[in-house]
Amino acid sequence: MSRHFPHIERAYAASLWLYPASFRESYADAMIQSLRDALADSNLSRLALLRTLLKDLIQSLIKENLAMLRETISRPTLFYNALVLIALCTAICLGFVVIEQQALRQSANDPQLGIATDLAIRLARGIPPTVAVPNDKTDMDLSLSPFVIAYDEQGKVLASSAQLNGAVPQLPQGVLDYMRTHREDRITWAPQRYVRIASVVLRVSSPQGGFVVAGRNLREVEARKNLLLQMAAFVWLGLLGIIFVGTFLFGWLNHAPKAAAA
Amino acid sequence: MGSDQTSEDFQIILLQIYPQQMYISRMVASTPLTPAVFAILLSLAEGDRHGYAMMKDARAPEGGGIAMGPGTLYGTIERLMRDGMVAETGITDNERRRYYRLTSTGRLALEAELTRMDSAVAAARQRGLLPQRGRS
Numbered sequence: 001m002s003r004h005f006p007h008i009e010r011a012y013a014a015s016l017w018l019y020p021a022s023f024r025e026s027y028a029d030a031m032i033q034s035l036r037d038a039l040a041d042s043n044l045s046r047l048a049l050l051r052t053l054l055k056d057l058i059q060s061l062i063k064e065n066l067a068m069l070r071e072t073i074s075r076p077t078l079f080y081n082a083l084v085l086i087a088l089c090t091a092i093c094l095g096f097v098v099i100e101q102q103a104l105r106q107s108a109n110d111p112q113l114g115i116a117t118d119l120a121i122r123l124a125r126g127i128p129p130t131v132a133v134p135n136d137k138t139d140m141d142l143s144l145s146p147f148v149i150a151y152d153e154q155g156k157v158l159a160s161s162a163q164l165n166g167a168v169p170q171l172p173q174g175v176l177d178y179m180r181t182h183r184e185d186r187i188t189w190a191p192q193r194y195v196r197i198a199s200v201v202l203r204v205s206s207p208q209g210g211f212v213v214a215g216r217n218l219r220e221v222e223a224r225k226n227l228l229l230q231m232a233a234f235v236w237l238g239l240l241g242i243i244f245v246g247t248f249l250f251g252w253l254n255h256a257p258k259a260a261a262a
Numbered sequence: 263m264g265s266d267q268t269s270e271d272f273q274i275i276l277l278q279i280y281p282q283q284m285y286i287s288r289m290v291a292s293t294p295l296t297p298a299v300f301a302i303l304l305s306l307a308e309g310d311r312h313g314y315a316m317m318k319d320a321r322a323p324e325g326g327g328i329a330m331g332p333g334t335l336y337g338t339i340e341r342l343m344r345d346g347m348v349a350e351t352g353i354t355d356n357e358r359r360r361y362y363r364l365t366s367t368g369r370l371a372l373e374a375e376l377t378r379m380d381s382a383v384a385a386a387r388q389r390g391l392l393p394q395r396g397r398s
Contacts, residue, residue: 019333023336023337023340026336026340027332027336027340029357029358030313030332030336030358030359030360031313031332031333031335031336032332032358033312033313033314033356033358033359034312034313034314034317034332034335034336035332037312037313037314037359038314038317041314041318048329051329052329052330052331053331053332055329055331056330056331056332056333056334057331057333059333059334060331060333060334060337061333063334063337064333064337067337
């Protein structure tokens with residue numbers, strides 16, 4: 001008789017908590033009674049019953065929970081709320097990434113702003129470019145230190161503390177054209193592939209004119225931007241997971257039992 | 263509607279009388295039943311049954327020969343009730359034991375499945391895959 005196997009009944013009753021609430025509320029008693037009847041059946045081997053029970057438990061748990069999940073997702077209010085939350089989280093994460101990346105990029109210009117301003121003032125006072133520009137050569141590809149380059153009004157290099165592959169790179173013609181009508185420009189200059197420079201270009205206020213460029217390799221800043229993007233993606237996925245689990249749990253806990261068909 | 267009618271026949275009739283059962287009637291016409299559904303419907307065709315009685319019938323070779331546990335049984339019953347093929351009788355001999363009965367829609371589905379199986383068996387006999395039926 002079933003009273004000889006209370007541990008099986010207890011274990012089975014405990015496992016029923018893994019079913020969706022509505023299913024459990026509707027059928028838990030009947031399922032336990034069916035097990036009790038099966039245990040009382042002397043023609044049924046206990047081993048075969050336990051094997052069937054275990055297989056059935058795994059299969060039906062997956063099936064019923066998936067069915068519940070499908071119904072949860074198909075419930076308009078829950079689905080709509082989840083979509084709004086996903087959109088909100090996506091917008092917040094994207095906004096955070098854009099703002100932080102811009103802040104990082106803009107702050108990468110800070111040393112160059114001061115350096116370019118000082119150099120432009122010295123050149124405007126008549127100090128020769130070869131004197132005003134430091135003699136030490138900074139490799140634009142490898143070094144993270146700031147550098148300066150002085151150009152004349154036609155864009156010819158007058159003096160430089162930078163070099164790339166043994167030569168001083170030329171500013172793009174578009175930048176020079178822009179500087180002929182503007183006082184300052186802040187650009188990301190890519191003199192060759194994989195070399196990106198945070199550059200500040202200033203016009204020299206003197207009768208001779210000309211321009212100065214102060215730049216710095218963006219490698220480290222871009223590494224931080226990538227790290228930031230990865231962290232934001234991680235947070236975004238975490239938030240999606242929370243929304244998914246929350247929606248699933250809410251649907252699981254608030255699922256109205258179905259009315260039995262007459 | 264007799265059992266000799268084709269599945270297409272009662273698909274049309276169901277559409278005329280119960281338009282809301284269009285899905286069920288379409289399923290009757292085109293989709294073979296799963297082993298669990300077939301075993302439950304077959305068990306209930308003999309009369310009202312409670313859960314374990316259906317499991318026992320299903321385990322027997324003539325009842326489908328499938329070992330079905332309570333989870334599969336009641337999950338399938340829930341879907342069959344939703345589709346109007348099975349209904350709870352409301353009569354019980356134990357507060358936990360629930361009895362179910364076959365509805366007319368469920369009987370039609372079972373008959374359609376049996377007709378389909380009968381056709382398949384007849385085709386298999388014609389092709390020599392099964393021995394010819396002996397004289398009774």
